Amino acid sequence: MRTNNFKYVFATISAAAIFSVSLNSSAESVENYPSKPMNYIIPFSAGGESDLAARFQQASFEKVAGVPAIIQYMAGAGGAAAWSQLNRMPGDGYTVMGINIPHTILQPLQKDVGYQTDDLTPVNYDHYTPDAIFVLADSQFETLNDLIDYAKKNPAMVTFSGSGSYSSNNIAQVRLDELAGVTTTYIPYNGTGPAITAVLGNQVVAGFNYASSGSNYGDKLRMLAIAAEERLPAYPEVPTFRELGIELVGGAYRGVAVPSSTPEKIKQKVSDIFSEISxxxxxxxxxxxxxxxxxNITYDKMDEFITARKKEYTAVAEKLGIVTQQ
Structure with missing residues (x-):
C-alpha cells in the first residue's frame, strides 16, 4: 500500500452565499454554456472521499469544460442538510452538488430528512469506492478466512468499525454476516477517518471501510478483501470477496446532481462534462x-440505475433496522 499526502485549500461557504452566487447567474443558450465558473457543492466536510474525488475532478475541469469549478462545502446531517436545499437553488446550470448512494436512498426511508430520493436529480454517477475489510498489519488475522473462522467460533465478538449507520460499510457488514453465516458487531463512527482510527487504535477487531483508505496508511494496515468485481490496480495483491467465494460487491456510489428546475439540455450538458472528465x-x-x-453512469441511463439501486437498498433496509414508511 502506498502513502499519499494531499494538501487542500479548504473553503467553507454558507448556504446564503451559495444562493447569492447562483442568483446572479443569468440564463443562456446551451451553445454558450458554460461561460463562467461553476459552483461545485460537497455536502460533507472537507477531507473525505467525496472531497478527494471532487479535487481530482477539479484538476481536469477547466480542460474539459473551459471554465473552472469552485468547490464549496455544505456539511451536515450526513449530506441531508445540502440535499434538502438543492431544489431551492437556481437551476441555471452553475450549481452542481455531490450526491451519494446509499445515503440518498436510505436516509429518506429512515426518517424525514427534508427530501425524498425521487426529489433529487442526479445527472452522472462517475465512480464508486468499494467496501473493504482492514485489520492491523500485525493482526492475527492474515486472511479473510482467518477472520471468518474466528467469527464462527466467537459470535458477535468480531467488531467492525465503519463510517456511520446505514452507510455502505454498514450494508457490507450485514451482507457479510448473511453470506458467510456469521454474527459480527458493527460500530458506527462519524466518518471514514474516525473509523480507521478505531482500527489503528485497536478499539475494534477490524474495519469495514472503503478501499481508498488503503492509500493513506501505508504498512499500518492490512486489507483482507475488497468488494469489487475484480482486483484494483492500486492494490493488486488484495483479493476480492468474490475470489474468496463470497458474492459481496458494493460500495459508495458518488456523482453529481442539479436542481430539478435545470433545463433538460443543461442537465445533459453537465452529465457530458463529468463523463468526459471520467x-x-x-x-x-x-x-x-x-x-x-x-x-461513468450518464444522465440517459440514470432512471434505470436509480431504480435498481432503490430495489437493492430497500430490500436491505429491514436488516439494518430501518422501518420503512414507504
Whole structure:
C-alpha cells in the first residue's frame, strides 16, 4: 500500500452565499454554456472521499469544460442538510452538488430528512469506492478466512468499525454476516477517518471501510478483501470477496446532481462534462491509484440505475433496522 499526502485549500461557504452566487447567474443558450465558473457543492466536510474525488475532478475541469469549478462545502446531517436545499437553488446550470448512494436512498426511508430520493436529480454517477475489510498489519488475522473462522467460533465478538449507520460499510457488514453465516458487531463512527482510527487504535477487531483508505496508511494496515468485481490496480495483491467465494460487491456510489428546475439540455450538458472528465487519462489514473472505481453512469441511463439501486437498498433496509414508511 502506498502513502499519499494531499494538501487542500479548504473553503467553507454558507448556504446564503451559495444562493447569492447562483442568483446572479443569468440564463443562456446551451451553445454558450458554460461561460463562467461553476459552483461545485460537497455536502460533507472537507477531507473525505467525496472531497478527494471532487479535487481530482477539479484538476481536469477547466480542460474539459473551459471554465473552472469552485468547490464549496455544505456539511451536515450526513449530506441531508445540502440535499434538502438543492431544489431551492437556481437551476441555471452553475450549481452542481455531490450526491451519494446509499445515503440518498436510505436516509429518506429512515426518517424525514427534508427530501425524498425521487426529489433529487442526479445527472452522472462517475465512480464508486468499494467496501473493504482492514485489520492491523500485525493482526492475527492474515486472511479473510482467518477472520471468518474466528467469527464462527466467537459470535458477535468480531467488531467492525465503519463510517456511520446505514452507510455502505454498514450494508457490507450485514451482507457479510448473511453470506458467510456469521454474527459480527458493527460500530458506527462519524466518518471514514474516525473509523480507521478505531482500527489503528485497536478499539475494534477490524474495519469495514472503503478501499481508498488503503492509500493513506501505508504498512499500518492490512486489507483482507475488497468488494469489487475484480482486483484494483492500486492494490493488486488484495483479493476480492468474490475470489474468496463470497458474492459481496458494493460500495459508495458518488456523482453529481442539479436542481430539478435545470433545463433538460443543461442537465445533459453537465452529465457530458463529468463523463468526459471520467475518461480523461490523467484523472482516471489518479482515481484508480487511490482505490476509486470509475463508473461513468450518464444522465440517459440514470432512471434505470436509480431504480435498481432503490430495489437493492430497500430490500436491505429491514436488516439494518430501518422501518420503512414507504
Amino acid at each position: 475518461t480523461d487519462p490523467e484523472h482516471k489514473n489518479k482515481m484508480e491509484a487511490n482505490g476509486f472505481v470509475i463508473t
